[in-house]
Amino acid sequence: MGPLATRLLGDRAWVLVAVLLAIAVAVPVLNLWVPPSSPLHVPDHLVPLFGKYLTYALLALSVDLVWGYCGILSLGHGAFFALGGYAMGMYLMRQIGGRGVYGNPDLPDFMVFLNWKELPWYWYGFDEFWFAMLMVLAVPGALAFLFGWFAFRSRVTGVYLSIITQAMTFALLLAFFRNDMGFGGNNGLTDFKDILGAPIQAPGTRAALFAASALALVAGLLVCRLVVTSKLGKVLVAVRDAESRTRFLGYRVEHYKLFVWTLSAMLAGLAGALYVPQVGIINPSEFAPANSIEIVIWVAVGGRGTLLGPIVGAVLVNYAKTWFTGAFPEFWLFALGGLFVAVTLFMPKGLLGLAQQVRARLEARRGAKGGAAHAVRPDPQAAE
Template sequence: MSQPLTLTLAQRAPFTIRIFGGLFIVGLLILPFLALLPASHPLALSTWMLTLTGKILCYAVVAVALDLVWGYAGMLSLGHGIFFALGGYAMGMYLMRQAAGDGLPAFMSFLAWDELPWFWWGTEHFAWAMILVVLVPGLLALVFGYFAFRSKIKGVYFSIMTQALTFAGMLLFFRNETGFGGNNGFTGFTTLLGFSVTATSTRVALFLGTVILLLASLALGYALAKSKFGRVLTAVRDAENRLMFCGYDPRGFKLLVWTLSAVLCGLAGALYVPQVGIINPGEMSPTNSIEAAIWVALGGRGTLIGPVLGAGLVNGAKSFFTVAMPEYWQLFLGLIFILVTLFLPRGVIGLLRKGEK
């Protein structure tokens, strides 16, 4: 069996990467408390910057989730945006119910609806909303993955099917009659667990929750990578037919990591929505899922920490270019993908490792 492209961070990470990782974690834990400082303080952080960073960290969780299925199991998904959006919509339903009080959400009143659809029942309860955040993306991934892996669909065909899945979801949610706000989606949030969503303290709590989710995702990924399960996944990626010859059925391994990845995306979406203040079908756009693949490729697939770096670099650049030169952003993104493919096949992390040798 061929040697896996990458091992875990603890096994191969150079000293500079470990130092960077430690400083990165410490910085993330300190950052939200700077937003609590008075505006006149030289180290004060604006709520806007805190929100932007929290948004990028949510994307970083998606990048880690995608790396689990692409970097380790070799399944390139171009549809992870639907799992992210479904988690966001589940949280958005709760937030809309909080904003509406005893009445119907504003968009339903505008459409002259008389009652809530059945799938909105119980969404006024935070606990049920969190169950939906996990259950809906997880079940969709489980059903889709079961039939896809049972049919032995892989490679480019699997990528196309996942892209078709998220595109179909986007078209469905764009329709007003589906009960999810149509083109406008959900917005106008007011409170979360009784606290104002725009309050700085709430923003800090959401940011810390996002940091915890990201660290938990990385810890889970490293634990899986070091286990027998992780070794089987890399065998699926490198020589699936030989693995089957050895007596393993790869379908169960692929289905488990695929479903786990979808759940992580759903949780990231749930934290994304109250920080950004909106969720609409645009989050299911196939373009967003393709961008996620670029984050992983740029950072270094199969490394877990690399996709986090890639998500930060791309989205940081996106925040700059969409303000300074919005008409050139898509060209810049395409250029990144071409350059990474040609000159950084193992991403930025691979470049750092090569420089330390």
């Protein structure tokens, strides 16, 4: 295994990659080719649900990259996720064409309803998939770059930076609620028909979107691991642990922060783009500050600074959310808040940190027992 492969797949990361690749193949196969009568069959409604979990895992991974390894607590990553989702939603709306309620081939239904006369200039190009995917990465990346350029050069850190990120996503929430913004207002973008010419509700399309989400998560994991295991990653950890000392040593801290912040925003935008066709809607509620706080909880539960932890936390918390909102919908927010308090007080390193602590204690006990046994074992030569 070469140096690059070791950095990408070392320390058991290859196990997670193998699992995700297996899931990317197994779920579509069990959904499309295993008969419904079989206990191994994956029902149609579970495929987009599992796909949504994978997009959330990619989103959590993007937050862990900046929080777990660089010490930037972002309470606004939901904004980058939503911007990527809107870019994909605009492409899907343009694919409807004349099949909308009003039959206008040039304008989406909400624009016809609001008496728009022509398509706004910022919608141009979204009838092409490649352009939409470019915007999925470029729009969140550009916003993150501009935000980070001013914030990091001004040396805004800690809770002040977290509050500013939350203010950013709240400002976008208010802006996208306006009908004159041209993004559907409160209702957002929905009623999608197809993607790349395939019916979006077809089982095959949903299976393909699930597989794409799994592969995107694998790619995001490899990119993040490549970053954190490089010399750049060591500098990021130094910035997290002792920013002033790192700056004193001659490193341009703001440049490192800006790079990882922008990369993280692009990963979040990609997650949003994969999320939208699987849930069938994107609206301003995705910008809600509470959503960004919930992402932080996923990372904290799984264990920040681990790459694997955020993935585990995102899947487990959202599975619990699905179950709670079905069985006890009025108690979900209390359960989420209690979970965050419990993790903060008793598991500051998350589930993965807890597992590592338990393993370390077991190894210490084994070592202590082995040492004691060696100490009491009689020496035959001394007896003679």
